[in-house]
Amino acid sequence: xxxxxxxxxxxxxxxxxxxxxxxxxxxxxxxxxxxxxxxxxxxxxxxxxxxxxxxxxxxxxxxxxxxxxxxxxxxxxxxxxxxxxxxxxxxxxxxxxxxxxxxx
Numbered sequence: 636x637x638x639x640x641x642x643x644x645x646x647x648x649x650x651x652x653x654x655x656x657x658x659x660x661x662x663x664x665x666x667x668x669x670x671x672x673x674x675x676x677x678x679x680x681x682x683x684x685x686x687x688x689x690x691x692x693x694x695x696x697x698x699x700x701x702x703x704x705x706x707x708x709x710x711x712x713x714x715x716x717x718x719x720x721x722x723x724x725x726x727x728x729x730x731x732x733x734x735x736x737x738x739x
Contacts, residue, residue: 662725666733669726676717684730687714691737698735707731 669675670684687710688694697703704722707730711717720727 662729663732663736665725666729666731666736669730670733673715676711676715676720678711678715678717680716682715684710691734694734694737696738698731698738703731703734 670688673681673683673686675683684707697706700706704720704727707727708719708722711719
């Protein structure tokens with residue numbers, strides 16, 4: 636019985652945390668996909684983060700900015716014509732991790 640509980644518990648934890656366990660992707664890899672997704676935030680145009688920031692252009696100091704979530708949301712609303720994301724979501728955390736990796 637204990638052998639069945641552990642995998643179920645791991646699955647619940649992964650789903651709750653918003654981690655793509657089944658795909659075996661790191662949060663940074665998921666962030667890269669999000670960065671290149673033109674549908675992020677319900678975008679109404681073909682823009683993605685990479686449309687303006689290809690290769691991390693202009694994001695050199697972004698990871699250190701305490702208001703990075705606000706800056707991302709500003710781009711989502713003004714440039715991508717989408718909607719703001721909650722800064723505490725797994726999607727936002729993954730996106731921020733990927734942006735941080737661009738400066739390393």
